[in-house]
Amino acid sequence: MTDDPYEILGVPRDASQSEISKTYRKLAKKLHPDLNPGNPEAEERFKKVSGAYQLLKDPEQRERFDRGEIDASGAEKHQHKFYREYADAGDTGRYHSTAGFQDFEDVSDIFVDLFGQGRGPRANMRTRGPNVHYRMEVDFLEAVNGAKRRITMPDAKSIDLTIPAGTRADSVLRLKGKGRPGHGDGPAGDALIEIAVKPHHLFRREGDNIVIDLPITLDEAVLGGKVEVPTVSGRVNLTIPAGANSGRVMRLKGKGVKPVGRPAGDQLVKLTIAMPSEIDPELQAFIQTWRESHAYDPRTNIKSAS
Amino acid sequence: MSLSEKQVVALIEELTVKHLRVWVQEGWIEPRIADEGPVYDEIDVARLRFVCQLKHEMNVNDDALPVILDLVDQLYGLRRTLRMVGHAIENQPQSTRDLIAKAIRESSGP
Numbered sequence: 076m077t078d079d080p081y082e083i084l085g086v087p088r089d090a091s092q093s094e095i096s097k098t099y100r101k102l103a104k105k106l107h108p109d110l111n112p113g114n115p116e117a118e119e120r121f122k123k124v125s126g127a128y129q130l131l132k133d134p135e136q137r138e139r140f141d142r143g144e145i146d147a148s149g150a151e152k153h154q155h156k157f158y159r160e161y162a163d164a165g166d167t168g169r170y171h172s173t174a175g176f177q178d179f180e181d182v183s184d185i186f187v188d189l190f191g192q193g194r195g196p197r198a199n200m201r202t203r204g205p206n207v208h209y210r211m212e213v214d215f216l217e218a219v220n221g222a223k224r225r226i227t228m229p230d231a232k233s234i235d236l237t238i239p240a241g242t243r244a245d246s247v248l249r250l251k252g253k254g255r256p257g258h259g260d261g262p263a264g265d266a267l268i269e270i271a272v273k274p275h276h277l278f279r280r281e282g283d284n285i286v287i288d289l290p291i292t293l294d295e296a297v298l299g300g301k302v303e304v305p306t307v308s309g310r311v312n313l314t315i316p317a318g319a320n321s322g323r324v325m326r327l328k329g330k331g332v333k334p335v336g337r338p339a340g341d342q343l344v345k346l347t348i349a350m351p352s353e354i355d356p357e358l359q360a361f362i363q364t365w366r367e368s369h370a371y372d373p374r375t376n377i378k379s380a381s
Numbered sequence: 382m383s384l385s386e387k388q389v390v391a392l393i394e395e396l397t398v399k400h401l402r403v404w405v406q407e408g409w410i411e412p413r414i415a416d417e418g419p420v421y422d423e424i425d426v427a428r429l430r431f432v433c434q435l436k437h438e439m440n441v442n443d444d445a446l447p448v449i450l451d452l453v454d455q456l457y458g459l460r461r462t463l464r465m466v467g468h469a470i471e472n473q474p475q476s477t478r479d480l481i482a483k484a485i486r487e488s489s490g491p
Binding site for chain 1: 415416
């Protein structure tokens with residue numbers, strides 16, 4: 076394939092600047108990768124065409140190229156990522172709309188059932204002002220316990236936003252009348268704020284229950300004991316029963332999420348036995364003796380299954 | 382990447398604060414809101430570049446821009462759905478995939 080920018084654009088060497096721009100514009104509309112997401116050939120051609128145009132659009136640079144002072148490889152390469160690479164990347168493509176199949180009634184609403192009602196078309200002919208969409212990140216504990224945030228909207232107005240206790244990830248808070256103004260006498264639209272919840276380094280959320288992994292020592296596992304456990308509402312004491320095994324789940328009733336209008340969840344504490352970082356000779360000697368008289372097999376189920 | 386309004390305008394050569402605010406108002410760009418104001422991440426920057434190219438390089442006027450963005454959003458929505466359907470079919474046993482293939486051939490006419 077040719078490197079000559081005139082040939083790439085398909086214009087004569089004596090084309091006027093406006094002719095070059097016009098030709099480029101035409102090709103860009105046809106070939107732009109964001110308008111041709113399924114066509115890698117268009118992307119290749121677009122890169123060449125836009126490189127050629129970068130070189131020829133500036134009359135001074137074009138003259139230098141014509142005189143042979145610079146070659147075509149001096150053309151600026153396309154260095155930014157195309158929008159397509161984000162829009163096409165699954166979950167990050169948050170601008171996508173499901174308006175393209177919302178009327179597929181003849182396939183028994185299967186698409187709407189499966190893929191939900193995404194955002195509809197943006198154009199809005201009604202007199203009510205359109206809604207505006209935002210996303211906001213909140214900390215795990217803010218979503219669990221509730222919080223008040225003062226946020227600045229893109230139009231520089233401040234709004235006091237209450238995040239109710241028990242707010243789930245991806246839930247949408249609606250601020251009535253905080254969207255775009257209506258047409259004529261129509262009321263303003265709403266601001267819809269999608270809440271993204273940052274993960275916590277200790278707590279996980281399962282519905283309204285909070286799950287935490289709690290390492291316990293070998294002696295606590297054998298003898299039982301009281302240990303301190305963090306919960307979303309402060310530390311509490313938990314009694315480990317003697318003989319507690321790894322994987323055992325202890326339930327702290329009512330210590331989970333306390334959502335508005337729903338019963339409180341529990342905190343589930345998953346025990347993991349943590350060996351000491353170093354096995355000292357005393358422990359080793361004891362276990363050696365112990366093994367001789369107390370052999371047991373925790374794998375009988377696994378053996379009989381195979 | 383999390384850029385303020387100021388940073389995003391500095392990053393994208395053709396972009397002015399005035400245009401950016403209008404586009405956010407119009408809902409073409411949807412930044413995240415934080416305590417300190419709107420925040421733009423990678424996808425917003427790439428979309429802003431795309432809108433700038435449509436406007437400046439392809440001479441698309443402001444009346445046509447939302448039409449194009451709407452169609453583009455629908456296109457990517459449909460691509461995403463189609464890909465999910467494709468993955469779901471791919472993960473079925475061969476016999477199920479054969480049934481689906483047969484049904485598609487039948488519904489696409491003679």
